[in-house]
Amino acid sequence: MPDDLRAHAATFGLTPQEFDAVVHKVGRQPNALEAAMFGALWSEHCGYKNSKPLLRKLPTAGPQVIQGPGENAGVVDIGEGWAVAFKMESHNHPSAVEPVQGAATGVGGILRDIFAMGARPFATLNALRFGELGEERNRYLLSGVVHGIAMYGNAIGVPTVGGEVEVNPCFAENPLVNVMALGLLRHDALQKGTVGLPGNRLFYVGSKTGRDGLGGAVFASADLSGSSSSDRPAVQVGDPFMEKLLLEACLEAYAAGLVAGVQDMGAAGLTSSVGEMAHRAGFGVDFHVDKVPTREDGMTPLEILLSESQERMVVSAAPGREAELLALLARWELDAVEVATVAEHGRFKVFERGELKADIPVAALNEPPEYVREGVEDPRVSAARGRDLGDLPDVADPGAALLALLASPTVASKRPIYRQFDHQVMTNTVVVPGAADAAVLRVKGTDLGVAATVDCNSRYVYLDPELGAAHAVAEAARNLSCVGALPLAVTDNLNFGNPTNPGVYYQLERAVAGLARACLALDTPVTGGNVSLYNEYAAPEGRRAIHPTPTVGMVGVLRDVSRRATSGLKRRGDVVVLVGRTAGTLGASEYLYRLHGLEAGAPPPLDLVEEAKVQAVVRGLIADGLCDTAHDTSQGGLAVALAEMALAGSPAVLGLRVDLGAGASAAELLFGEAGARVVLALEEAAVAEALARCAAVGIPGKMIGTVDGRTFEVRAAGKTLTLGSEALRTAHEGTFGVALGVQSG
């Protein structure tokens, strides 16, 4: 009944027009299985049909890039024959429905992408966004997501080394769970997601296929609505033990030369992994669906081909080494079955007990339609950005304002979260969570260090998508520079609303333009990422998009990991030096949001040339051993940055005496936000050199105070803020301990 199929195209995630395109490409009416395979691969999650024309604008090349977009993960050179594979991916919709398994399988999926590249996963980070923590459901989601990440990462034995949390009512219904993973490999160990050559045999390895996660790619690309809680079977269940076996077995098989190509089964399961591997190779496959190990009887070819059961890989065996591969996998007690043969014909042919069930061109499956839409800015956003902030009174009680900002979830200590993550397993973690702006891992047997961070200020992006996205890149690079690492490359996770909404498309288009501009300026090409659209929530006026959130994951390298910086103050008598401009602006600031309840004004201006210079000076001082204490100023401005440096003091909290001078309001000096700005603490003997280096490249640099005792004192525009270390600590530590219902011990 082919005519009926078109009427039911939406069942497969296709529009009637897309269905017609399928008919055209296949040259006949597809059957239901074929239509479903197209629907899955043409979903936004797999096919990027709304975002691909925009993503082409991102810079992707550079001498440091070994593998750019299009593979399971990007790969960058870090020197001495070593490389880092890295990628970020979202599990937003699954986490909204079932936070523990949703987040856990997010970790599992991104780790498979990393070891599919031939790399041993050696760290993960996460970027999490929830509604306000005063509401019980949001605390339930936070607690569940943290538990899920811990459950999977701790068990598989990959350290969770960093992350960020934002809280805003727009994320209540639709939280964001973005996980970034990094893996380490030798250059010559790189694997590809290819079927290899005709005649090669494809093996299915790992967990059996069940009905769980059926249609997940379509689910991820649909908006969450009232019926989502009945979508529970679309969320998969994670088995980190199985994945640990898969990981070790795969790495051993690569090393033995038994593998011609490999890919994990992620969204759209076997259809996407086999389809993409065949497409990269430019060949076809004869796939025998009845050979696939299933968890339950009576599964149809459609169910088997679209299942998103976790912990499964497709391996193309090196020709002639099949028996060795099977023996190796058997030793790891893994299910491994030959399911397909690579063929010249360029088609994805599915057989069930010898009977042809689907026969479609591999190329067509992998070439979804692309949509270029017309973006128009939502007038509510332009009005909020243009709001005159001149009528705001200056801050009356700077001390109270600082304590309120330190308790704000965006700023507050994440210790109650990260102490649930094993951040030390594998014994590479040189800079632990909470100690600095980025995590740092050593590379055993070398002097190299790898730094990583995830960043996005979604309020900036909401109020100005282009500028806000550029800020996300600049801040990520600044975070890496503040530990002493040279930023190398980016993976991005674009979390947006429904792209058919012109206001959302405008955000997407402008944000990608901002990413492109900043990545070019800071020489950090984009090597891959993930697009998550249809993130929205019910508002009184109808469905409304989340704050646009292009999360930036960035990787950097330290040539000598012993030359690094952390943010905590270390010695009394050190001089506090500000590199960059003193006063920030209050538009889009955390101060405005937490103290005045306003999401308004323009984000701070961003001079990327100055940004690059500031970061280069900071990196140089760290690399030359002149500085071991550096911190970037982000949400909450200089006052928050200084308080964080005092609180992270080692071995104990140290005080500061700082004078920010005049020339702007106290609120702007203390809490104004800005790019291209870093606070350093230096031994006195290094100060002149630091200031000279700033002057030499024409960036502002000045002494603003000293590290001194236990009192925290900051003067600005004639006002003095004085607080004791206990008051600072209580404000900073309490928020997430309370939200997670545990003592902050």
Added chain:
Amino acid sequence: MRVAIVTFPGSNCDADAVHAFGTVLGASVWTIWHSSDDLSRSGQAPDAVVIPGGFSYGDYLRCGALAAHSPVMGAVRAFADAGGPVIGICNGFQVLTEARLLPGQLARNAELEFRCQDVHLRVERADLPFTRLARVGQVLRLPIAHAEGRYYADAETLARLDGDGRVVFRYVDAAGERTAPANVNGSVDAIAGIVNERGNVLGMMPHPERAVEAQLGGGLEDGRVVLGSILCA
């Protein structure tokens, strides 16, 4: 010194133990797969055996319960019966209690959550193969990373452990005092590590193998006291 490190499917601190004992401390190390009943390599028996941390067999049943019945544990038992030093760290401690090589149980942490942080331990015995470089009362700083580390034993067992001086490490504060917050997982009597009657099988929840290089995040090196004691036999 030769050190054999047992690897179960799901062990994830075996490579860390290889690095700490081998690369850092210079011992000759090898791993033994769980299905083997022979701890030796190239005909040479090990001088010490390590049961590392991780999630053996996924720990979907009680932690360590399946591992306790694997073939390699027969060999470990024989090695221990012959007086060879065996150290079980974290999941390794759980395996040793499940194998009844050590008494008691490791239950879910009092706060019911995984904890990864540094803790202080007081050394209660300094005459064992695992502590001979320490002194009684010395406070060590080591990391923990576990969700099931709350030591439990019945009153009779506890009295015997105490009477025989078989508690090796207790959770304390930086000054060496037992306090409620310092007892991070709520263990009975703040017990962090015990030995068998003969004193040659140690189980401990904290990770000494993660604390042998000051370069790492915690800046801790007190793990050298434990690992170094084993190696200086």
